[in-house]
Each structure stands twice: as structure tokens, then as C-alpha cells.
Amino acid sequence: MPRVKVARKSTAIDMTAMCDVAFLLLTFFILTAKPKVEDPSKAEVPPSSKEVTIPDDNVLTISIGKGGKIFLGFSGNDVRTETLKTMGDQVGVSFTPAELNKFANTEIFGVPMKQMKQFLNTPSDQMKNFEQTGIPADTTINNELSNWIITARKANRGIHSKDYNIAIKGDRLEQYPSVNTVITVLGHQKLFKFDLITTLKAAPKRH
């Protein structure tokens, strides 16, 4: 009687599918990751127990950095281009397409209008060393910050026909007067609802 031969099976596992999955996941994570925008205001936000996340798009953020410097950032590259054009027209400065393009890719800025050209012509590698002095602002009805905000809102309304959500990002140790300035500027534009950006700390027990 012939012996029944048991076919020896290979112990190798086909790794192809696993490899596919791994790289698919990898690609997904890389493509969905957003680069972190360097915040020139370096504001260290205070903690709170609120867990409301702010929306990613359609936000206008006013940052109050150290020394009360005010920075502004608003979403939408097209809106930024339009806003800078309008702001330039108001003070009689015209910007080149390259400058407009640079501004469109600047997520957050804090320079007075006088320095804007100089700021936009700074090469990217020297941008870090460029000392941004903050957007001038006071509690009067007309100042540069309120001009920026109203122009940006108008541009956003014109292009996307919606109004910005306003967020305020303040430095932890910034004293109240600068916060008050921003709130007053917004109040003059009938903006009374806004978000204060905070970091999460563990919520205490409710009583």
C-alpha cells in the first residue's frame, strides 16, 4: 500500500494585502493631515472646561499676543486677496499680483498697513525674523483693525455670501484693556457674539 503523502504547505503568508492596507492608511493619514500654521502672535491660550470646538473654515480670528499686539487671520484665499485689494485702494497703495498671492497664502498677519508692502516682500525664509508689530487698534469707531474686519467681512459676503464666525484668541497673561479694545471694535460693528479660544482642562464636577 502506498503511503499517503501529505503535501507540505508553505509557511509563508501572503503579505501583499497587508502591505496594501498599511500603505493605504499611511497615504490617508498623510493626505488628511494639515500642516500646523505658525502663529506669529505666540499667544498662550488660557484653559477652560468648555468642550465646544470651533469650526475649521469660515472663521475670522483675532489674536492678542504678548504686549497687546493684535493679529488677524481669516479663512479663504480668495477673500484674502479681495480684502487686501480693497484695503490697498483705501490708502492708495496698489499691490502686485505676486504680493496679493503672498498675502492670500498668509494665514495670519499683524503688520500695520504702512509696513504691509515690506512684509509681503520679505522672502519666506526670513519671515520668521520679521518683527510683526501688530495691527493698530483703539476703541474709536474708525481704526485699522476695524477696517480690516469690515473689509474682510464684506469680501466674504461678496464671494461666499456668508458671514464670518468671530473668534478671539488671547494670550493668557494679556491684560484686560487690549481685550476690551478688541471687544469694543467688534461691538462697533454690531458683532456681539464670538468665541474665546481656550484649551481644554479637565471639567470639574458640577454641583
Added chain:
Amino acid sequence: MAELDTSGGGKHKGGKVRSKKASTRVDLTAMVDLAFLLITFFMFTTTLNKPKAMNLAMPDNSVIKNQLPVAESRTMTILLGAHNKVEWYMGLPGKSAPTVDGYGPNGLRKALIDNGNQVASTHAAPDNFMIVLIKPSDKSTYENLVATLDEMSITAVKSYAIVKILPIEVDALKSQGNY
């Protein structure tokens, strides 16, 4: 490496020497290892905590609407002073000396809860909730303001507003060394 040679070699009995057929399979183990290593790396380096936000609604004071008088005993005024100190009092300014307190569970939060309960027990419903006026002085920080607003939501204060500080209240802060 991961593949065992199962061809059972060494049986050439004087026949023609055949060149071994090389397997077309590539060992993917190392590649998978690398891919998962990268995934792990990306997962750990991405920050998951998005910025949180706190809603704040300021009163629209450009239009004076119908305003109802409110019992002064229902109002609690919180003065935010320097050095992370608060002072609070009930009722009208200048009548009673403000209590100096700190932020946190045993300071402001306790005061808010106690005063809230007291107002609730001494007034008739439905107007028996406490009204809190937050008055940040120029020496208080943004963190103080956020902490105070946070206490409002923690202690579920129904009605609160940020109000400009009065000179008399600045004097009160000064006299206690918190300005």
C-alpha cells in the same frame, strides 16, 4: 527568511543539472513593517486636541430696549483685580465692603454657589436667579476673565454680563491692594 524552502532539493541523480527556478515572490514583511511603523509615527505625532472655544455674547448696548428694574439684592458684582484676586459684593457698590477671594473651587465658585442659593431662597420664583456683573479692571488678565466666565458656566449662572468697572470699584480694589 519568512519563506521555507519546500522544493526538496538534492535529488539530482546524475541527470541534467537544472538551474533552480527563482521564486518571483518578494518578501513583503519588511515593507509592511516599515509601513506600520510610519503609520504609528504619524498617529502619535498628530495633535488630536483641536482648540476649544467658549461662547461669549456681549449685550448690544447701542439700542436701549425696555429695561425692567431688578432688585439690587439679586445682583452680585465680581471685580477682577490684579495678582489673580477677585473681589465680590452683593447689591449696590460702596454699601458693603467687597470680599476678597481667589479663583478656583474654594474661592469664586463657592461664593457663586452660596450667593446663588441665598438669592434663590430669599426671592420669589420665577425672578429668583442671581444676576452677575463681571467687572474686569485694567490690571486683570485675559486668563482671569476666561476663568470667571468658565465659573459662570460651571455654576450655571443664568444671567451674567461683562460691564465696565466704576471708579469707586477701582478704589475698592486699590484699598485692598489688588490693583
